[in-house]
Amino acid sequence: xxxxxxxxxxxxxxxxxxxxxxxxxxxxxxxxxxxxxxxxxxxxxxxxxxxxxxxxxxxxxxxxxxxxxxxxxxxxxxxxxxxxxxxxxxxxxxxxxxxxxxxxxxxxxxxxxxxxxxxxxxxxxxxxxxxxxxxxxxxxxxxxxxxxxxxxxxxxxxxxxxxxxxxxxxxxxxxxxxxxxxxxxxxxxxxxxxxxxxxxxxxxxxxxxxxxxxxxxxxxxxxxxxxxxxxxxxxxxxxxxxxxxxxxxxxxxxxxxxxxxxxxxxxxxx
Numbered sequence: 611x612x613x614x615x616x617x618x619x620x621x622x623x624x625x626x627x628x629x630x631x632x633x634x635x636x637x638x639x640x641x642x643x644x645x646x647x648x649x650x651x652x653x654x655x656x657x658x659x660x661x662x663x664x665x666x667x668x669x670x671x672x673x674x675x676x677x678x679x680x681x682x683x684x685x686x687x688x689x690x691x692x693x694x695x696x697x698x699x700x701x702x703x704x705x706x707x708x709x710x711x712x713x714x715x716x717x718x719x720x721x722x723x724x725x726x727x728x729x730x731x732x733x734x735x736x737x738x739x740x741x742x743x744x745x746x747x748x749x750x751x752x753x754x755x756x757x758x759x760x761x762x763x764x765x766x767x768x769x770x771x772x773x774x775x776x777x778x779x780x781x782x783x784x785x786x787x788x789x790x791x792x793x794x795x796x797x798x799x800x801x802x803x804x805x806x807x808x809x810x811x812x813x814x815x816x817x818x819x820x821x822x823x824x825x826x827x828x829x830x831x832x833x834x835x836x837x838x839x840x841x842x843x844x845x846x847x848x849x850x851x852x853x854x855x856x857x858x859x860x861x862x863x864x865x866x867x868x869x870x871x872x873x874x875x876x877x878x879x880x
Contacts, residue, residue: 620644620665624681627855627868629848630880639681640674645693651675652704653725660708663693669713673728688728689721694740698753701746703775707753712740716761720773735778736771737761744773745795747822749802754822756806759791766790766811770827783826790816794843800850805830807854808838815839815858836869836876846870853879 620642624635640646646662657676663669671691673684689695695711706723710716716738721730736742742758753773760767768789770781787793793809793816804822808815815838819830841856851872856865868879 624676626678627853627879629846635679637680639676640672640683641670643670643693645695646670647695647697647708649697649699649706651706651723651725652699652701658697658706658723660689660697661692661695661711669693671713673723686728688723689719689730690717692717696742696744696755696758698744698746700753700775701748702751705775707744707746707773709736709744709755709773710739710742710758716740716759716763720778732778735773736769736780737767739767741791742767743793743795743806745797745804747804748797748799750824754795754804756787756795757790757793757809770822781825785829786827787818787820787829788816792839794840794854796843796845796852798845798852799847805852807843807852808835808840810839832871833874833876835871836867836878837865 622642624637626633640659643662643664646659648657648659651658659674661670669691673686675682675684690713692711692713697706697708700707708721718738719730720732721728736755738761739758744753744755746753755771757767766789770783772779787806790809790811794807796805798805801821806820808817810816817834817838819832821828821830835854837857839858840854844853846853851870853870855868869876870879
């Protein structure tokens with residue numbers, strides 16, 4: 611349901627979606643925040659949450675683990691407090707990969723989490739940025755990074771980088787999505803490729819979809835997403851479909867709907 615008149619607030623509630631329905635957990639955990647990052651850790655077999663910020667613009671640098679029943683603060687030393695970062699799971703090396711973000715100024719660092727501790731593994735690579743996206747390409751065994759907002763907080767980026775676990779490599783695709791931020795990326799198991807969805811520049815939404823084919827981007831013939839700036843974008847391996855949740859229907863109008871793209875159509879999930 612679209613909520614046109616919601617008062618801005620930060621939530622600290624925990625929900626799970628099983629493909630058919632939502633379940634709320636009445637548990638304590640991370641404080642209310644926004645622009646944090648989450649990814650599944652194959653070592654702990656738990657979901658890891660890092661960072662974010664509150665309404666007073668205080669940046670967080672805490673690491674939490676969700677085991678399906680409760681949150682646990684891991685109390686780790688790691689990346690500096692930040693928001694608008696990007697994090698993904700390298701399923702081959704069993705590492706979480708975190709890059710960039712904003713904590714008063716933009717970051718350029720690369721960190722990995724092995725289930726026990728954080729380790730900074732690079733300080734060079736893509737230029738400083740925030741509000742970018744990364745996803746692990748299981749087929750090509752690299753992490754793909756695209757776009758974001760530049761260090762000057764004005765320019766939108768449209769560059770593509772690959773991380774192989776040792777070094778970043780900038781790619782020079784002949785065809786590419788337009789520069790943007792607030793886009794989302796996942797790995798599609800049917801396409802066997804990383805997919806990029808939507809995004810924007812300022813208040814202008816960009817509602818398209820792209821596939822990374824190894825050395826180039828390919829625009830996909832998919833219908834526009836119901837929420838061009840969705841809050842979450844995941845791949846439903848059971849249904850072999852994309853799922854998007856929440857975000858803006860248009861500027862200033864938030865949604866709590868969840869849609870599934872299957873058979874070439876976006877359909878609201880039950």
